[in-house]
Amino acid sequence: MNRTLDVATSYLASVARLGSGSAVAHAGARPAKLLELYDFEACPFCRKVREMLSVLDLDARVFPCPRGGTRFRPTAVALGGRAMFPYLVDPNTGASLYESDAINRYLAETYGDGRVPLGLTLGPVTASSSAFASSFRLGHGRAAQPSHAPAQPLELYSYEASPYARLAREALCELELPYVLHNVAQGSPRRPAFVARSGKQMVPFLVDPNTDTSLFESADIVAYLRRTYGA
Ligand SMILES: N[C@@H](CCC(=O)N[C@@H](CS)C(=O)NCC(=O)O)C(=O)O
DSSP: OOOHHHHHHHHHHHHHTTTTTTOSSSBBOOOOOOOEEEEEETHHHHHHHHHHHHHHHHHHEEEOOOTTTOHHHHHHHHHHOOSSSSSSEEEETEEEEEEEHEEEEEEEEHSSOOOOOOGGOTTTTHHHHHHHHHHHTTTTBOOOOOOOOOOSSSEEEOOTOOOOHHHHHHHHHHHHOOOEEEEBBTTOTTTTHHHHSSSSSSEEEEETTTTTTEEHHHHHHHHHHHHHOOO
């Protein structure tokens, strides 16, 4: 897909969700340890959970489990018993959950003020608009591609509604590259620390401790990931 089409369809995906996951709201207690999310980018149910993480300003260790993936799918099945995504593990409480609505309620109750935003509570409307968002991306972020595993997880500064960050997440997912997802949606109190680290307020921003590389620009990030880890 050429760059203009990539950006346009990713933008439409965010519009289909009315920008859900673009701003922080309802944030509460902070976890001491990173949450762990097994998901894949094109999964509409996984998107609901990633939107909630952005809204609650929560980071997570992401283990991408695209279709046909062999790196983390077996771990997810061993931990939870089923190949179903999203699957969330919270090492702070010992909780592990399937079902996007149950996960979002858990996150709201544990790390928010108990409320799940309206756009994530509309049952079939939420699910179908999220499926519609995925459809714009024509299968990107759905299936595994051959790759080399990094020794250490990468880090991505992102928020769910960013059309550009989505392109980077899709590549991380397809290549089954584990990463720490740092959410810095609008209103995030962690934005100043992000700017101090990166130099400017722009997402996506990728940090790869394996090669001592950090870079902005989704097209450059996708090219870097494919060049460095694609097989
Ligand atoms: N009701 C579940 C549905 C989850 C679901 O159906 N996930 C699909 C992906 S979108 C899945 O895991 N399919 C099996 C697979 O990908 O192997 C939820 O809301 O989390």
